[in-house]
Amino acid sequence: MIKILPVIYREGGFATQPFAFGGEEGPAAFDATVRYRSGLQNYLIDTGKEVILVDTGLPAGTPEESPDETTPIYTGHDVMSYMDALAALGYAPNQVSKILLTHKHADHSGELASFPDAEVYVNEHELDAAELQGLANLVPVTFTDGPYKNFPESQEVADGVWFIRAEGHTKGNAIVIVEDAEEGLFYLIHGDVTYVDEALYANKLSVVFEDLGKARETMDRVREFVSANPTGDLHLGHTRGAALGDSVCNILAKAGYDVTREYYLNNCGNQVEHLGHSVRARYHELFGEPLDLGDDDYHGVDLIKIAEGIKEQYGDKWLKDTKESHDFFIEHGIEVELGKIMKDLSDFGVHFDKISKESDIRAGSTIADTIAFLKEKGYVYESEGATYLRTSDFLDDKDRPIIKKDGCYTYFLPDVCYHYEKMNRGFDQLIVMLGADHFGYINRMKSALMMKGYSPDAYEADIYQIVRVYKDGEEVKMSKRTGKAITHRELVAEVGKDAVRYFFAERNGDTHLDFDLNLATSHSKDNPVYYAQYAHARCTSLLEMGKDMVDDSITPVLASAKEGDILKQLAQFPSMIEAAANARAPYKVANYIQKLAQLIHEYYAATKIIDREDKVSTASRLSLIKACRIVIRNALALLGVSAPDKM
RNA sequence: GCGCCAGUAGCUCAGCUGGAUAGAGUAACAGACUACGAAUCUGUGGGUCACGAGUUCGAAUCUUGUCUGGCGCGCCA
Numbered sequence: 001m002i003k004i005l006p007v008i009y010r011e012g013g014f015a016t017q018p019f020a021f022g023g024e025e026g027p028a029a030f031d032a033t034v035r036y037r038s039g040l041q042n043y044l045i046d047t048g049k050e051v052i053l054v055d056t057g058l059p060a061g062t063p064e065e066s067p068d069e070t071t072p073i074y075t076g077h078d079v080m081s082y083m084d085a086l087a088a089l090g091y092a093p094n095q096v097s098k099i100l101l102t103h104k105h106a107d108h109s110g111e112l113a114s115f116p117d118a119e120v121y122v123n124e125h126e127l128d129a130a131e132l133q134g135l136a137n138l139v140p141v142t143f144t145d146g147p148y149k150n151f152p153e154s155q156e157v158a159d160g161v162w163f164i165r166a167e168g169h170t171k172g173n174a175i176v177i178v179e180d181a182e183e184g185l186f187y188l189i190h191g192d193v194t195y196v197d198e199a200l201y202a203n204k205l206s207v208v209f210e211d212l213g214k215a216r217e218t219m220d221r222v223r224e225f226v227s228a229n230p231t232g233d234l235h236l237g238h239t240r241g242a243a244l245g246d247s248v249c250n251i252l253a254k255a256g257y258d259v260t261r262e263y264y265l266n267n268c269g270n271q272v273e274h275l276g277h278s279v280r281a282r283y284h285e286l287f288g289e290p291l292d293l294g295d296d297d298y299h300g301v302d303l304i305k306i307a308e309g310i311k312e313q314y315g316d317k318w319l320k321d322t323k324e325s326h327d328f329f330i331e332h333g334i335e336v337e338l339g340k341i342m343k344d345l346s347d348f349g350v351h352f353d354k355i356s357k358e359s360d361i362r363a364g365s366t367i368a369d370t371i372a373f374l375k376e377k378g379y380v381y382e383s384e385g386a387t388y389l390r391t392s393d394f395l396d397d398k399d400r401p402i403i404k405k406d407g408c409y410t411y412f413l414p415d416v417c418y419h420y421e422k423m424n425r426g427f428d429q430l431i432v433m434l435g436a437d438h439f440g441y442i443n444r445m446k447s448a449l450m451m452k453g454y455s456p457d458a459y460e461a462d463i464y465q466i467v468r469v470y471k472d473g474e475e476v477k478m479s480k481r482t483g484k485a486i487t488h489r490e491l492v493a494e495v496g497k498d499a500v501r502y503f504f505a506e507r508n509g510d511t512h513l514d515f516d517l518n519l520a521t522s523h524s525k526d527n528p529v530y531y532a533q534y535a536h537a538r539c540t541s542l543l544e545m546g547k548d549m550v551d552d553s554i555t556p557v558l559a560s561a562k563e564g565d566i567l568k569q570l571a572q573f574p575s576m577i578e579a580a581a582n583a584r585a586p587y588k589v590a591n592y593i594q595k596l597a598q599l600i601h602e603y604y605a606a607t608k609i610i611d612r613e614d615k616v617s618t619a620s621r622l623s624l625i626k627a628c629r630i631v632i633r634n635a636l637a638l639l640g641v642s643a644p645d646k647m
Numbered sequence: 648g649c650g651c652c653a654g655u656a657g658c659u660c661a662g663c664u665g666g667a668u669a670g671a672g673u674a675a676c677a678g679a680c681u682a683c684g685a686a687u688c689u690g691u692g693g694g695u696c697a698c699g700a701g702u703u704c705g706a707a708u709c710u711u712g713u714c715u716g717g718c719g720c721g722c723c724a
Contacts, residue, residue: 269724358724386722397650397720404722411724436718439651465652466717506672507660512653512717526686528672534686545683591661594671605679605688647686 002160003046004178004187006039009057009085013038013076014067015195015206023205023215027072038196040075040107042082043189044089045178047158050097054176054189055108056115057082062106072207073195075107082111093117100163102191103170104129121157123165126172141174148177151221166222168215169193169208175222193222234344234488236467236515237435242488243504243640244464245433246350247586250638255581260427263352264418267334267359269411274298275337276330280318282307283329287319306336331359344489348497349640361414361421370417371402379451389416394447395456416448423454431584432461439463462584464509495527498641502529505639506590528594532636533644535597538604539629540645542622546610549618556620562603566624569596573631577638586639593635600628 015038018027045052060081067074080088096115101122102108109131112120116137124140132138141155143165148154153165160179167173169192176189192208193215194200203223209215234242246261253259266272278298285291286307310318310332318325338355345351361367374380379390380402387403389412402413422430434441446456492500506528507513543550558567572592580588609621633643 266724271724384722388722401722406722408722410722415724436652438719438724440719441724463652463718510652511660514659526673530686531672534684538684538687541684587661591671598671601687602689604683605685608682610683647684 002048002178004189005044005046005089007042007044007053007057007082007085007089008039009042009078009080009082010040010064010076011079013040013074015073016071018207019072020195020199020206021204022207023209023212025204027207032070032072038073041102041189041191042108043176044086044091045161045176046091047161050158051091051095052098052100052158052161053086053096053115053118054100055102055191056099056111057085058107059110062110083114098157100157100161100174100176101126101132102175102189103173104131105170105192106131108191121163123167123172123174125167126170126174129170129172150225166190166193166218168211168213168218169206171210171214173218175218177225188222188225190222193218234341236488236491237464239348239488239491239500240464240467240504240509240513241433241435242345242348242350243501244462244509244586247501247505247589247639248431248433248462248584250640251577251580251586251589252584254634254638255577257581260354261352262354262356262422264415265334265338265355265357266411267330267338267357268362268414272330272334275333276326278303279306279310279329279333280321280325283310283318286311287316303333306333309336344492348488348492349501356418358411358414358418361417362409366417366421367409367413370413370420374451377451389448389451391444391447394450395443396447397443400444412444415445419445419449419459420452423449423452423458428458430459432459434461434463436463436465462509465512467513467515498533499527499529501640502532502590503527505586505641508585508587528590529641530647531601532593532597532632533641534647535600536629536632536636536643537645537647539600539625539632542604542609542625543629546618546622549610549612549615550622550626551615551619552623554616554619554623556623557616558620558624560607562599562606563621563624566596566599566603566628569599570627570631573635589635589638593632593639596628596632596635600625600632 014035016032016035017030018032020038021030022028040057041055042057043054045054058075060083064077065071065074079085083093086093093115094117096118099112099115099118099120101112101120103123104126109129112132112135118137119139120135120137121139121141122132124142126132127138127140141157141163143153143155143163145155145162146153148162148164151164151166155163157163162177162179164175164177166175173191173193175191175193178187178189192206195206199206200219200223203219205212205215205219249259249261274294274297278293281292281297282303285304310329318328342352342355371380374389379393381388381390381399385405386401388399389402390399392399400412401410402416403409419430442459442461445461446459449459450456495503504513558564569592576588576592580586607621609618609625611618636643
């Protein structure tokens with residue numbers, strides 16, 4: 001498994017808009033008061049076989065700058081030295097076999113001398129740089145492996161690790177692309193090709209370059225590469241739905257309900273056609289044909305991996321366009337995408353008992369049976385060539401088409417069949433997590449269930465409102481085209497599962513939510529989840545430290561007001577579960593946790609828990625701590641958040 | 648236009664089957680480790696509960712009107 005880790009030794013850096021954008025139009029064209037989060041770009045790649053560094057930070061002892069309103073760029077305040085940051089990641093200098101140098105500047109080449117045993121790969125045109133003189137282990141790269149994707153010159157320096165000529169920022173600049181074959185992902189490490197993501201989106205060069213023409217060319221190629229976005233990725237709306245849905249299931253199960261978790265996959269329809277067509281196009285591309293992708297198709301490079309997999313397994317078997325090959329590409333594409341989604345969700349602590357597919361329903365006989373049933377009941381009529389369901393006889397405000405003029409079913413008909421099938425399996429209550437943009441769906445489905453004689457209350461939809469994402473005070477629009485949206489996977493990777501789950505669980509799903517990326521990513525330590533987890537860790541370490549004083553045989557003597565408050569809060573756990581289950585409101589659990597953690601912290605600060613001189617009181621207090629630990633652990637588990645013993 | 652959801656401290660949100668002085672986190676400021684983890688604790692400042700009218704002994708909470716924002720109103724899924 002390949003791992004890519006940032007080596008972080010300074011934090012809180014920024015670049016101003018004139019600095020990051022002003023390369024071509026000049027700094028004066030931009031707003032000097034706009035600052036973007038910016039960091040030093042140094043990474044470690046652990047391929048599983050060897051450890052490779054991309055750049056080596058600033059030399060130890062480089063003084064911090066002191067920024068003011070006029071500072072164009074600031075590299076941040078010291079957290080530790082570069083070498084210490086490397087050690088903090090768990091790596092020693094002598095484990096590093098290769099170093100890939102994007103360019104000569106001191107904040108990238110700083111500690112090269114500390115790795116005498118590693119091979120330092122550097123663009124042949126960078127060799128004369130003053131920063132590189134006196135190093136005996138330089139490997140000049142002449143880019144012998146030809147083009148890599150849309151970059152004309154490259155060299156593979158390790159399995160799946162490509163060093164690529166990308167000049168302009170310096171005359172011997174290079175970038176690194178790492179392929180993660182398992183995930184079908186590409187990581188592009190661009191050094192200082194851009195200082196901030198916003199400049200990349202806005203297509204602006206920074207003011208630092210040695211060859212403007214080449215810098216522009218490099219920027220265009222990097223943009224072309226990264227704009228190809230992966231398909232099927234979950235976005236933050238899904239994150240919210242998943243976090244809430246899973247927590248609701250946990251809470252209902254805890255409250256004594258028998259819960260089955262299902263995922264319904266809409267694997268039919270236009271979008272899926274586009275996916276299949278895109279996979280087909282990539283597959284044909286592998287056989288030397290020009291790439292045939294329409295505007296609405298998926299341009300994601302991850303599809304190349306899928307196509308390569310098909311070629312490996314089946315050779316040229318699917319080159320001929322037939323009904324079978326058409327279906328094959330769709331099915332294969334879906335399978336891979338679904339695998340990715342399930343892995344993302346599983347990493348997020350969300351699991352399903354059953355996955356139902358729209359395609360299975362369409363393939364079976366249930367649709368015909370359902371239509372026959374509805375027709376017999378008189379709920380179906382035709383108008384202008386299409387077939388409608390009389391949902392407006394029940395709760396809906398208009399009738400809904402179930403068969404299009406061209407004879408295809410709409411999405412709604414398989415959905416109805418799916419819900420009938422679920423009721424048929426004997427469930428009392430169907431609960432669906434729906435994004436706010438599917439609001440109109442609820443009464444439609446309730447109406448359909450009523451046609452079959454079910455109570456409209458058997459179907460309930462919990463709506464979670466749209467997540468608006470803000471970055472630097474501006475809304476980040478979710479757009480597949482621009483690749484601007486942060487994906488679920490990226491967020492979880494950067495902030496951590498626990499923090500993300502707690503963040504979404506903390507809030508009522510039916511309120512609008514503004515998600516500040518700067519806050520989530522840079523100040524992640526401030527997330528309330530750490531407050532609760534710390535309380536748990538504290539309890540653990542108290543119990544460990546006083547383990548010889550624990551005595552479960554005594555009757556605890558607890559008299560202080562604080563102890564009373566804690567006992568009260570602990571006693572409310574069952575009724576809190578009941579309330580949270582009834583309202584299907586995970587945030588009630590989060591509020592409870594927060595309150596309990598607060599009481600624990602306050603108690604700890606005010607009371608000496610372990611007193612070697614007083615066995616009975618100490619044992620009493622430790623019993624209380626033990627109870628707190630159990631409750632807070634159980635409560636966190638309901639939200640899918642871990643309860644670490646150490647932090 | 649119609650429907651649904653929302654508007655509470657600078658920011659993010661609780662409080663809504665009516666009940667006493669509207670809470671928390673965060674941000675700001677001031678303090679606290681030679682006791683068990685300072686990812687903590689203690690304190691200070693900060694609100695016309697969008698606005699108006701009504702019901703009531705009593706309204707952030709219920710009714711109604713207005714304003715603002717989000718979403719929906721497809722032979723899309």
